[in-house]
Amino acid sequence: MTAQQTADRIGRSQALERLARVGLVAYGVVHLLIAWIALQLAWGGSSESADQSGALQTLAEEPFGSPLLWVVGLGLIALALWQLADVLRYTGALSGSGDERKKAAAKVGKCVAKAVVYAFLAYSALKYAVGAGSSSSDQQQQTTSGVLGWPGGRFLVGIAALVVLGVGGYHVVKGVTKKFLEQIDTSEASPTQVRVITRLGQVGYVAKGAALVVVGGLVGYAALTFDPSKSSGLDGAMHTILQAPAGQWLLSLVALGIAAYGVFCFFRARYPQRT
Template identity: 65%
Template sequence: MDTSGTVSSARQAGDSDGLEALARVGLIAYGVVHLLIAWLALQLAWGGGGGGDSADQSGAMSTLAEQPFGKPLLWVVAIGLFALAVWQLAELFAQLPGLRGTGERKKKAATGSAKSVAKAAVYVFLGITALRFATGGGSSSSSDQQGAVAGVFSWPGGRFLVGAAALVLIGVGAYHVRKGVTRKFMKEVDTARASARERTLIERFGLVGYPAKGVALALVGGLVGWAAVTFDPDKASGLDGAMRTLLDAPFGKALLTVVALGIAAFGVFAFFRARHPRRT
């Protein structure tokens, strides 16, 4: 099957000024969500560890919904995130020629395709979450995740599937840490028009933000894995549960504060991506 027409159309979509403008809105929304999660985590660390919104994406969306004009703003956030997913999928189609290649080219295209699909899925999930809160139907991400894990447990081999999902989450967390340490996140930003000061700031926020987000994702994966080991879906308490687990550790307040500040740095990095997006 000749996919050249599809690839060409995808590239045109990815280069569309209108889609890029919406994707910029999505990146700003993505950054805001992370800043709100960081703020909720800091409240959790220094507010006694109880009450308030969950320190996760649902808590962030709930916080937005409670603001003046919050629900219309959530509609804008959702549209931007969906556009960001489409923009990311355009990059997936751009990888198709490489998948027909051999050797290192094919391996690089396969890796890039998997990353594009994963990122698009995250943006779609966040967009759907924003829509649910915009329409008044939002709920805790932790309870949703626990319900999903309970459902998977009822499948044949469900316990092993949950364990595999935990390993994937831990692996994604490790990937984020590695991406931060090796500075590979700089490939996501077009720094050609950025000033020297901006390039320095972009690098510093990425160096702090990616490892912090990686630690948070690995903790979520650890909780999902513990749910598989104990065969107890209540243990899969999502990002909010990971934050609370970190708080309960020795020097928990300090550790949670460091992670929260790192997640805030990741949010600021998303703003720089919106300012200097790298086209597919």
């Protein structure tokens, strides 16, 4: 059986698709919780980190939190596997030439990046499920500190900052150009639902992209100042936005945008892309 046939078989697995839908819902819930923590931070303070670790900690503190986190983790693992199936699907085109090869390489890169994000979030969820979770902000600062200690570490952290800035900018462009609609099959959705999905995606991708741009800026600042404490992840980005002029309102807008992205994920689970 070829890689293409294997990918098609995996991608068409109903069991994997159902689990991937659970993963998309879980991904949406995480974003809604981040948005809620960010709103609390803007208007009254919050003891939780305004990032994925804070969202997972919030779930862990709920009744039946541990079983919920296991569901979230397994769903996100399925979502990562779904992305890896697409990687296998495009491997044949990588041996081609010209535009076909470039397009396949871009698709593979995006799928691998998404799979890594989903797998890392799944790992974090499962750690919280067994009571071993830790702050994402602290982890990023520790990682940055370790890398800065390497020969050429400042250069590597600077590259990481540029990557995050690029990802954030790509999210903004994706929201403005509505390119995110390629990720969802709206053929069975009503015209009203399509309009709602489009607006949620536009607002959600732009807001998430803006937050990532701030994260990238903080990582770059850590590289320039040789200070790993400046690299504080999404939670640090939220606090930076709050400290800006009209910070409460800006952070509230970002929070609402991230919430819109979370609801968009629910629609992706309802109308998943089929390739």
